[in-house]
Amino acid sequence: MRRIRIALGSEDGINISPTHLGMAEKFHIYDLWENGDYRFIEKRVNRSPQERKHADPEKRKAVTEILKDCDLFVGRRLSPNFVKLRDNTRFQPVVTEIDTISDFMEELRNFFPHLSDLVKRRKEGEKPKEIPKISKPLKLNHIYGPVPSRRLGFSLGVDLVPYKTCSFDCVYCQLGRTTDKTVERKEWMPTGEVLSQIKEAIDSKGRIDYLTFSGSGEPTLHSRIGWLIREVKKITDIPVAVLTNGSLLFKEDLREELMAADLVVPSLDAATQKSLERVNRPHSSLNIGEIIQGILQFSREFKGRIWLEIMLVKGINDVEEEIEKMVKIVRKMQPDKVHLNTVVRPPSEEFAHPLSISDLERIKASFGQRCEIIAGFKGEREEAYVQDIEGDILELVQRRPVTLSDISHSLGLHQNEVIKYLQVLEEKGKVEAHRFEGRRYYKPGMG
Template identity: 45%
Template sequence: MVNPVKSGSPHASSPCRRKYLFGPVNSRRLGLSLGVDLVPVKTCSYDCLYCEVGLTTNLTCERKEYVPTREIIEELDCFLQELVPHGNRIPPDIITITGSGEPTLHTGIGEIIAFIKNSTDIPVAVLTNSSKLSDPAVRLALLAADVVIPSLDSALPASFRKVNRPARECADPLEIIDGLRAFTEEFGGKILLEILLAEGINDSEEDIVALVEAVKCIRPERVQLNTVVRPPAEGWVRPLTADRLSEIAGRIQSCPVEIIADFSGSGNRRSADAGGQEIEKMLKRRPCTMSDICEALGLGPDEAGILIEELIESGRIRENIYDGRRYYQPENG
């Protein structure tokens, strides 16, 4: 059983606030996850065609302290002190450093991971687009994490630039693959490499051959194959079919492959802290279906429907139909 708070962890001295933390919400890949957002909205080294958070507004590869490291640590400390046995909050399965931009751009990421590891036995995951893994300082900062989920959507320069639209300083996929390979050799935890494919963009025969070779070079523990299932930044981007994903998965022989694209949108796990504000927080991170909201917040369809209707009527969120499915997102998103 995970010990949520290690002895000797400092107690927060002020009421908890939630500026940089979100959730816990249910993640199909990681379980009940507390999210930690390290950069302002859409501060990223990529401007991916498919991004469910929307178009990048600050396209950069610059690493700096985008938000105060101290404030993030204070929020984390306060959250951890609310967990049983000190408080009455059930601990999450994992703490995930992610958010609405690229977290490795934040120079305090290593310090934040170290604080979590010194304060709790709850494992730490990091989601990254891999753009900074060629930097030894970034790789060093991530070594204390338990799980790292990097992404690689193309191993070919032309397709890479087309699908990820990177900042100029992060535009070499071969350099990124070298960084991924180096990190795999250095890291002692789990590396789950995510590959997202979009129809007609990065799914050609040449693309797949190059990705298969890249996976052999990187040697992750597992590949997670994905496609566009939520409203993307560019509305014309189309998903691959489940059959096509299965065919591509069968061509990757160097490690296990799982298809993580959620074509059903169903779920059955319950979380906590449901309500209109929690729904809004979810939707600021990505568009969600009714099933997503019910699953993450532990709501029944009737209860969620009432809250969603109130948010729509108040002009805070709106509906969006994508690929025949109804999503909800912020009115200004």
């Protein structure tokens, strides 16, 4: 197995010396293996002479003698000696801003193939100009994905509100119960920070087919969503989609803000106040008449595409009279598509059951040509799936029962992303969900 030997300066064996490598009092030597394992080898005292002048060649020579079996020299700063090492020796310099040895070694594992290639080329006599910089990845807490999605391809999710801040508390919500039911529009997340994270993600995340404002609640509650969409449009051609429950579209300022989006996917799960209250459990100030008028008005004004999503819950909003009323609304609205969905992911409430595929097919016929069933039934797969993430989730579940939020925090993945993996793992029988004191816990399954 391939191995790289690493030298870094440290006085206490915990932190990397905040100076040039040659100035450290002690060197710590580690081996990093191709499979990501790493091991401390030994500590060596830096017996090289005090630097008489900057980039002293005598000092460089003495340090390379002490570290002659090492491949990688790690420093906190790019010193002139590092440039000379790069241009004249077989040693590969690396610079890092990471403070501790353990964090650095963890991060270094991700760079093994690239560093190993540089080391090999040097051993063969080449002198590559690159001095890699190892940094901690920027934490993108407002961004998740790209998540493979049937409708939007690789969709980069943008989260604009704190977890479960929503004007609804839908019985089918896959995120659990709403903890902050509100209609207050305000800057729930720092807009500048969200924008810089979107920029960072566009530069670093590979294929993105859609930038999707959705996330941990209702994105239109963010009062600067319009500004954000317009700013995003200045920096990228990637289309912007907004997934909304549609409850606030009666507000003229919000409709205006959404005009810059390419695609808006509003939901409409009810045609009567009774159904709205049963399925969406809205904020007390909301009423179905206003919601429907808002959605209709928006469809008249919006120049982009609109896909209307209708989520049907067995025995709650799937009765014939309700469907007939919804069909009439859809005729007036003329959306580009109608997406019929049902409860295929673990819902907030256990009494929220899915419709059968044959019921959905029957209802689909009433909505006409533009209607599609988008519910992903058992056995269907998303386009891409990362086996490593599946393994990480299984490892957590095997240690102790965990909630969706535990998994999301432990793995640094957004809950919406984790949900997709859990759904597949449940189908395979590898995890099982259990309710305890109102919370859903995941345990190893029998599969």
